[in-house]
Amino acid sequence: MESIKYLDLLKSRLSRFFDIKENYVLDDTSFDLMAKCEVVSERYFFTKGNVLESFNTYEYYLIKTIDNCDLESLRSITDKIKNNLQEYNVDENHMRTVVNVVFIVDKNVEREVENFIKKFKFYKSYKFGLKGWADISLILVNADDNKILTNRKGKEVVEFLLAN
Numbered sequence: 001m002e003s004i005k006y007l008d009l010l011k012s013r014l015s016r017f018f019d020i021k022e023n024y025v026l027d028d029t030s031f032d033l034m035a036k037c038e039v040v041s042e043r044y045f046f047t048k049g050n051v052l053e054s055f056n057t058y059e060y061y062l063i064k065t066i067d068n069c070d071l072e073s074l075r076s077i078t079d080k081i082k083n084n085l086q087e088y089n090v091d092e093n094h095m096r097t098v099v100n101v102v103f104i105v106d107k108n109v110e111r112e113v114e115n116f117i118k119k120f121k122f123y124k125s126y127k128f129g130l131k132g133w134a135d136i137s138l139i140l141v142n143a144d145d146n147k148i149l150t151n152r153k154g155k156e157v158v159e160f161l162l163a164n
Helices: 003-014 071-086 111-119 153-161
Strands: 019-026 029-045 047-065 094-105 123-125 133-142 147-150
Touching (some): 003 029, 019 071, 071 111, 094 153, 147 153
Parallel strands (some): 047 094, 094 133
Antiparallel strands (some): 029 047, 133 147
């Protein structure tokens, strides 16, 4: 499957639960697709007017097709995302933010790129975890042979990303 068809497949899957923006720009890096899902969970005491607790979880997909996937461009993109999460303003009820960064390629990548993706880890807690935390999942999809390479956090979404 070529990368454009795979991108359309992901867009149709994500559109059920996520708000989609095409041609999204983060700093000076453009992504083909950005998807955002916000879930608000609340506990009540008898009526909805008596909220005991409330928390929000956010999940983002940043999807980019890459013709030539080299280590420096991946490092540059992930550094920009990490810097944005360092300055991320959390709201009062923030609990968790997950950013799934998906790179779609049409050919195999170098061994050093594979190692970078497998070893990549980012976790940020806000106010010692009292205001929640953020994680980054890094995923590389070879659309030609439907192989998916992820870091440890990215393994949670592999099944969703498989092109069956």
